[in-house]
Amino acid sequence: MSSATLQINWQPKRMLTVAEAAHHCGRSLTRFKIECPVRPLQYSNGDLRWDVQDLDAWINSLKAGVEDHDSDAIIARLVK
Numbered sequence: 586m587s588s589a590t591l592q593i594n595w596q597p598k599r600m601l602t603v604a605e606a607a608h609h610c611g612r613s614l615t616r617f618k619i620e621c622p623v624r625p626l627q628y629s630n631g632d633l634r635w636d637v638q639d640l641d642a643w644i645n646s647l648k649a650g651v652e653d654h655d656s657d658a659i660i661a662r663l664v665k
Contacts, residue, residue: 600626600634610640619663 601609603625607617623643625633 597637599637601637601640602634606635606640609637610644622661 598605603617604614606621606623606625607614610617610621612620621635621640621643623635623639625635627633
């Protein structure tokens with residue numbers, strides 16, 4: 586019997602749309618927009634993208650119990 590080796594190189598996306606970012610965080614789109622303090626990057630054509638590394642850092646801070654309760658940050662999230 587012959588055998589074969591398959592090598593798959595997969596590079597995950599770093600920058601996500603709002604729907605992808607919400608899915609990555611396990612939140613509905615509505616809850617993500619309300620809860621997530623991570624600011625998106627705006628490309629020159631106006632597209633907004635969320636950095637996976639920033640999203641992961643936010644989630645890690647929630648796990649550590651270090652959530653941002655600064656009043657300006659809360660207001661900024663509500664205005665989005």
